[in-house]
Amino acid sequence: xxxxxxxxxxxxxxxxxxxxxxxxxxxxxxxxxxxxxxxxxxxxxxxxxxxxxxxxxxxxxxxxxxxxxxxxxxxxxxxxxxxxxx
Numbered sequence: 001x002x003x004x005x006x007x008x009x010x011x012x013x014x015x016x017x018x019x020x021x022x023x024x025x026x027x028x029x030x031x032x033x034x035x036x037x038x039x040x041x042x043x044x045x046x047x048x049x050x051x052x053x054x055x056x057x058x059x060x061x062x063x064x065x066x067x068x069x070x071x072x073x074x075x076x077x078x079x080x081x082x083x084x085x086x
Contacts (some may be wrong), residue, residue, distance in 0.1 A: 001048075001049055001050070003050045003051065004051040005019070005052055006018070006037035006051065006052070006053045007034045007053075008037055008039055009051070010030070012076065014026030014027065015028070015029060015030050016033060018061065033053045033055075034065060037066075038065075043070075044068075052066065053066040
């Protein structure tokens with residue numbers, strides 16, 4: 001199965017999430033668009049589709065900010081080395 005790419009773009013003065021040629025938005029900030037992209041990617045990851053979220057920095061260079069392979073297939077996990085009992 002092909003990797004799903006969720007790409008945050010700036011167009012017409014707003015931020016959008018592009019997924020397979022379809023724009024989702026607009027969003028007021030890059031951060032809000034990135035969170036929406038991650039939410040959409042997590043949904044796809046739960047259906048066993050590998051996903052990445054790409055977001056541009058201030059210079060226009062794109063970075064992978066979320067990857068389903070590193071996120072337990074979309075399941076949130078602790079970022080610290082220690083885990084606490086719930």
